[in-house]
Amino acid sequence: MTENAPQQQTDLPNAWNPADEEAGLYQRWVAAGYFTADAASDKPPFTIVLPPPNVNGSLHMGHALDHTLMDALTRRRRMQGYEVLWLPGMDHAGIATQNVVERELANEGVSRHDLGREGFVQRVWEWKAEYGGKILDQMRRLGDGVDWSRERFTMDDGLSRAVQTMFKRLYDDGLIYRAERIINWCPRCHTALSDIEVDHSEDEGELVSIRYGDGDHAIVVATTRAETMLGDTAVAVHPDDERYAHLVGTEVELPLTGRRIPVVADKHVDPEFGTGAVKVTPAHDPNDFEIGRRHGLPMPSIMDERAVITAHGPFEGLDRFEARPAIVAALREQGRIVAEKRPYLHAVGHCSRCDTVVEPRLSLQWWVRVEPLARAAGDAVRDGRTEIHPPELAKRYFDWVDNMHDWTISRQLWWGHRIPVWYGPDGETVCVGPDEEPPSGEGWHQDPDVLDTWFSSGLWPFSTMGWPDDTADLAKFYPTTVLVTGYDILFFWVARMMMFGLYAMDGRQPFDHVFLHGLIRDANGKKMSKSRGNGIDPLDWMNRFGADATRFTLARAANPGGDMALAEEWAAGARNFGTKLWNASRFAMLNGATVARPLPATGELTEADRWILGRLRTVVSEVDDLLEDFQFAKATNLLYHFTWDELCDWYLELAKVQLSGDRADNTRAVLGHVLDTVLRLLHPFVPFVTERLWTALTGGESLVVARWPGQALTGGGPALPEPDDVADGRITDLQKLVTEIRRFRSDQGLKPGQKVAARLSGPGYADLAAHEDAVRSLARLTDAGDGFSATAAIEVSLPAGAVQVELDTSGAIDVAAERKRLQKDLAVAEKELKQTEGKLGNQAFLDKAPAEVVDKIKARRDTAAADIERITARLAALPS
RNA sequence: GGGCGCAUAGCUCAGCGGAAGAGCACCUGCCUUACAAGCAGGGGGUCGCAGGUUCGAACCCUGCUGCGCCCA
Numbered sequence: 001m002t003e004n005a006p007q008q009q010t011d012l013p014n015a016w017n018p019a020d021e022e023a024g025l026y027q028r029w030v031a032a033g034y035f036t037a038d039a040a041s042d043k044p045p046f047t048i049v050l051p052p053p054n055v056n057g058s059l060h061m062g063h064a065l066d067h068t069l070m071d072a073l074t075r076r077r078r079m080q081g082y083e084v085l086w087l088p089g090m091d092h093a094g095i096a097t098q099n100v101v102e103r104e105l106a107n108e109g110v111s112r113h114d115l116g117r118e119g120f121v122q123r124v125w126e127w128k129a130e131y132g133g134k135i136l137d138q139m140r141r142l143g144d145g146v147d148w149s150r151e152r153f154t155m156d157d158g159l160s161r162a163v164q165t166m167f168k169r170l171y172d173d174g175l176i177y178r179a180e181r182i183i184n185w186c187p188r189c190h191t192a193l194s195d196i197e198v199d200h201s202e203d204e205g206e207l208v209s210i211r212y213g214d215g216d217h218a219i220v221v222a223t224t225r226a227e228t229m230l231g232d233t234a235v236a237v238h239p240d241d242e243r244y245a246h247l248v249g250t251e252v253e254l255p256l257t258g259r260r261i262p263v264v265a266d267k268h269v270d271p272e273f274g275t276g277a278v279k280v281t282p283a284h285d286p287n288d289f290e291i292g293r294r295h296g297l298p299m300p301s302i303m304d305e306r307a308v309i310t311a312h313g314p315f316e317g318l319d320r321f322e323a324r325p326a327i328v329a330a331l332r333e334q335g336r337i338v339a340e341k342r343p344y345l346h347a348v349g350h351c352s353r354c355d356t357v358v359e360p361r362l363s364l365q366w367w368v369r370v371e372p373l374a375r376a377a378g379d380a381v382r383d384g385r386t387e388i389h390p391p392e393l394a395k396r397y398f399d400w401v402d403n404m405h406d407w408t409i410s411r412q413l414w415w416g417h418r419i420p421v422w423y424g425p426d427g428e429t430v431c432v433g434p435d436e437e438p439p440s441g442e443g444w445h446q447d448p449d450v451l452d453t454w455f456s457s458g459l460w461p462f463s464t465m466g467w468p469d470d471t472a473d474l475a476k477f478y479p480t481t482v483l484v485t486g487y488d489i490l491f492f493w494v495a496r497m498m499m500f501g502l503y504a505m506d507g508r509q510p511f512d513h514v515f516l517h518g519l520i521r522d523a524n525g526k527k528m529s530k531s532r533g534n535g536i537d538p539l540d541w542m543n544r545f546g547a548d549a550t551r552f553t554l555a556r557a558a559n560p561g562g563d564m565a566l567a568e569e570w571a572a573g574a575r576n577f578g579t580k581l582w583n584a585s586r587f588a589m590l591n592g593a594t595v596a597r598p599l600p601a602t603g604e605l606t607e608a609d610r611w612i613l614g615r616l617r618t619v620v621s622e623v624d625d626l627l628e629d630f631q632f633a634k635a636t637n638l639l640y641h642f643t644w645d646e647l648c649d650w651y652l653e654l655a656k657v658q659l660s661g662d663r664a665d666n667t668r669a670v671l672g673h674v675l676d677t678v679l680r681l682l683h684p685f686v687p688f689v690t691e692r693l694w695t696a697l698t699g700g701e702s703l704v705v706a707r708w709p710g711q712a713l714t715g716g717g718p719a720l721p722e723p724d725d726v727a728d729g730r731i732t733d734l735q736k737l738v739t740e741i742r743r744f745r746s747d748q749g750l751k752p753g754q755k756v757a758a759r760l761s762g763p764g765y766a767d768l769a770a771h772e773d774a775v776r777s778l779a780r781l782t783d784a785g786d787g788f789s790a791t792a793a794i795e796v797s798l799p800a801g802a803v804q805v806e807l808d809t810s811g812a813i814d815v816a817a818e819r820k821r822l823q824k825d826l827a828v829a830e831k832e833l834k835q836t837e838g839k840l841g842n843q844a845f846l847d848k849a850p851a852e853v854v855d856k857i858k859a860r861r862d863t864a865a866a867d868i869e870r871i872t873a874r875l876a877a878l879p880s
Numbered sequence: 881g882g883g884c885g886c887a888u889a890g891c892u893c894a895g896c897g898g899a900a901g902a903g904c905a906c907c908u909g910c911c912u913u914a915c916a917a918g919c920a921g922g923g924g925g926u927c928g929c930a931g932g933u934u935c936g937a938a939c940c941c942u943g944c945u946g947c948g949c950c951c952a
Contacts (some may be wrong), residue, residue: 587914746921753912844935
């Protein structure tokens, strides 16, 4: 390490141009191997597996946030001396990718069936080679410090083997079974979907009331799906509903079909809803399916896989949405429509991939029996083996895992892991493990379906490290330390990885912590979406403001659990901060700031030096605490304000004075030191600009592998002096004095650059006399030389007493402006006096409030009283 | 229908029992030799409404109103 090599001059350009430097810096980091994890290392591990993005996806703002936070976590831990593994990769996104390639084929006038299964899958691989993984390059743009040597893909041989192993184990344990049930069917994708692949929305539909039967034997049912009446096999009423008691056990005629169907009593019918009677279509509604099961009803399917009506005379061949009005019209003709309500708002499920309205469908599918797995997943969080941050979200997790339905894992697709089950000529069913030969011979065939993409993604925390083999990576890096994702992905990711991880890894949880961040919204707090057109492309921001600015914007908005609104102005602000940091650093370096020598002894430092170093020490400690607690927004805001408001606005200005004094070298050391530390603290969030500045400042190899300030694991780091109350108070006084003078100047319309002769005096000034040069520099005051003639005076009250500032404004002063100012200050002081005296006049307050609170109020009262006296006198002295 | 969360400056959000804060926006003046992607100064809020607890409430409790999200 050459971290302490001296660096006198700087080769830094005048301005920071991210586009010129980011890509080169990133390449250098990767080439140096900084991000490559070593399973043989003695360092403590810190592991994150990247929730794998879809192979057909591109980086959106949600990813950018996710990645920024993961990168910040891993970069800091790396600097702290951990052996960091951040493992990247992608999933194969079964439905989405198959859709993409099918669309491509459609443009060529070909269907996947023309290519055949093998040909189609080959074609998807070719597509992947050419277009897949765009997001990986976008991750490089963002600066993700991932271990590219361990990049994985869910369809790779190793991960496929893990999938087959897992299937076999679950099958053998009786946790995977095949059954005919109602599933969510997408008539466009032609596949089953799991519950969470269905999005519900309130859609406008119609509620039609239909009379079944006639005369005394009539019963009215209401439905939003009139077309399903073709598949009705019963009408159900509540057993205690006296209105229909006489009909239960009898049959009514089902219109249009000539069929007679029974009226059954079922206690799951809500007698309050509608007429209290419901039509029962067991093959096309999950509730009706349950009723059908309880009453042994037939379950005819009336639609094919495209949701087109099959059989049933005139309606055959109609799409379900064409069939609906046709059937209503036919019923109306027969006088069977009792009431119609349009529009009628009701919840409708849509395919999360293509937005088609899902069709509940009776079909034979493979299922995971989740009960024991979900219980273990809940217990791991209940036991505290896995901690969810922020903890409020644990409740949502429990609600989900404790009430989870069995999971449909078969998909009627070709792109994915094929179900490793073979069926024999005599009805045999054989599940085949990865190292076994599948049965062959006449009549044997493999199940045609593939597994849900989430089945393979659920294995990600360990399949990526070589499971089911015992590998060095698993030994070193499992369980992973933290999973970072949005709270909307809690069920997709967390629950499924937890279930599989605990099962496959002998009860060892896949991650110790789960950090859930909020969702990205636009400047008005609205969710970003394609239909709204309010999405922001992170690449656009990276192009215009730089990767650092994009990252810093996201990190500054990331309060745990809270959603965050973003707008271009936010990114511009972050870019401005980078510029500020750049300019401040360049200024410091041009003035010889250096880390070449150790910090001077405390006794050799000025109060300004001791103040900024004390503040720095506090900031280091606070930032550290905040980051341990995933408080990214607070940590970055603290750094933003320390850098801008304290370091740049005050210390750099004070340093300008010191640099022309006799202890300039000390100032150079302090400047270098503060800057060095600030760059280290900021590096996890804005890696590029800090790297460029830090290597220039220190001559060190790279900030990526530099030590993190403070904290035990870092083995020390620069020793900073304790915060110094005297120095802090002195600088606070100085700031107040300078600010008051500036206020006066501004009131009086004096140009900021205009020097004004002044004389400073008063009891409060004794302690500040040593800072006179600084005060004069910051307030643009010159000495009161010959011919000085005060035309105005202000009085600033400090804890040690008042300071008089007499100024020669070389002209008349604006008395009205001065009076206005004083009156305003007076009003403030009077309000303060009234408030504090009110409290102190309350015996109950004096008796019950803690002594330090009472003392504080007393001090405030005294200050207010003194201010009133002073201001009143000043007002009286003003020429009228 | 069940559950959760939020209502604080024009906008987006911190603060969660002892003096109302930030960023952006806004107003005034400045190209003051690091920085106009900037500097200096300034204006702006009875902290959704109504009760209660407390010496003291933006902060705790109850109800109401209005939003948002998840699940059914």
